[in-house]
Amino acid sequence: EDQVTQSPEALRLQEGESSSLNCSYTVSGLRGLFWYRQDPGKGPEFLFTLYSAGEEKEKERLKATLTKKESFLHITAPKPEDSATYLCAGYPGGSNYKLTFGKGTLLTVNP
Amino acid sequence: NAGVTQTPKFQVLKTGQSMTLQCAQDMNHEYMSWYRQDPGMGLRLIHYSVGAGITDQGEVPNGYNVSRSTTEDFPLRLLSAAPSQTSVYFCASSYGTGGGQPQHFGDGTRLSIL
Numbered sequence: 001e002d003q004v005t006q007s008p009e010a011l012r013l014q015e016g017e018s019s020s021l022n023c024s025y026t027v028s029g030l031r032g033l034f035w036y037r038q039d040p041g042k043g044p045e046f047l048f049t050l051y052s053a054g055e056e057k058e059k060e061r062l063k064a065t066l067t068k069k070e071s072f073l074h075i076t077a078p079k080p081e082d083s084a085t086y087l088c089a090g091y092p093g094g095s096n097y098k099l100t101f102g103k104g105t106l107l108t109v110n111p
Numbered sequence: 112n113a114g115v116t117q118t119p120k121f122q123v124l125k126t127g128q129s130m131t132l133q134c135a136q137d138m139n140h141e142y143m144s145w146y147r148q149d150p151g152m153g154l155r156l157i158h159y160s161v162g163a164g165i166t167d168q169g170e171v172p173n174g175y176n177v178s179r180s181t182t183e184d185f186p187l188r189l190l191s192a193a194p195s196q197t198s199v200y201f202c203a204s205s206y207g208t209g210g211g212q213p214q215h216f217g218d219g220t221r222l223s224i225l
Contacts, residue, residue, distance in 0.1 A: 032211045043115070043201050043216030044154070051211075087154070091211055097142065097161065098169055099214070101154040 002027040004090050006102035013109050016077045021105045023088035024070040031093025033071050035064050038085045038104070047073075047086075078109045113137050117202050117217035124192045124224050132187040132220050134202030142205045143185040144169070144214065145177065147198040154201065160185055192224045 007022045025033065032051050036044035048057045050066035057064050061082060063074045073086055089101040118133045136143065144159035146169075156169030160179040174196060176188040185204075189196060199221050203214040 034213060036216075041218070043203075043218045044214075046213040046215065049211075049213055089154075093211065097144075097159055097167075098156050101146075103151065103153040 002090060002092060002100040004088060004100050004102040006086075006088060006105050008105060009103070010106040011108070013075075013078055013107070015079055015109055015111050018074070018076045018078070020075070021073040021086055021107070022070060023073070023102055025088075025090045025100075027090035027092050027100055029092055030090050032091035033066055034089045034091065034099070035071070035073055036087040036089070038087055044087055075107070078107075080109045080111050083107055083109045115202055115204055115215050115217035117200075117220050119220060120218070121221045122223070124189075124222065126192060126194060126224060128192050130189055130192065132189075132200055132202075132222070134185045134187065134217060135183050136185075136202075136204040136215070137183065138204060138206070138215065139182060140204035140206055140215070141182070142207065142212070142214075143179065144203050145175070145185070145187045146201045146203065147171065147196075148201060148219075149198050157187065157200075189222075194224045196222065197224045198222060 004025045035047040038044045048064040053068045065072045085104040085106045087104045089099040115136045141162045145157040146154040155171050158177040160166045199219045201219045203216045205212040205214040
């Protein structure tokens with residue numbers, strides 16, 4: 001059974017304090033790993049797609065990386081507006097259209 | 112572009128009632144899907160569609176029906192609401208049918224079953 005596990009469940013940082021969120025997966029034949037941001041009362045908002053081990057993508061203070069077993073979302077010098085729940089999801093590829101989501105990491109950045 | 116639009120935003124039902132959650136997208140996306148999000152459970156796929164006239168079951172399809180008569184619309188029907196269906200429901204769409212494209216989500220329907 002495909003599984004995606006995110007850690008930690010919650011993370012509290014001071015503004016400017018860099019850290020990383022982890023997403024480990026057991027998705028057969030993973031063809032894509034997605035990162036989303038979700039604000040309270042809103043739907044998930046797409047951040048990144050990673051397709052192969054070693055791939056990295058950046059957007060402002062966020063950088064996502066992928067290995068064969070896990071993905072990291074690095075947050076450099078976070079600001080309060082980065083506070084949100086971050087979700088990752090694995091896509092097995094082929095004719096299986098079903099994304100498997102992790103439960104998310106709730107990030108709080110204090111000023 | 113409005114993106115993915117879900118209506119209603121909030122709904123309270125009594126056990127046994129039926130209702131339809133509406134989802135419309137204006138991006139001409141082939142792929143559409145419905146998820147439910149429960150505390151501590153993450154997003155779980157209910158049903159999905161890879162094009163008009165084609166639907167399939169996801170992880171938790173029981174108690175829900177879908178149809179896809181147009182590219183734009185993908186309604187989710189609760190046949191006989193149960194308290195276990197209290198949840199936040201998200202509709203999403205993406206370009207193509209391969210599943211490897213990022214999905215665009217609506218802002219959800221918050222449903223309470225009494």
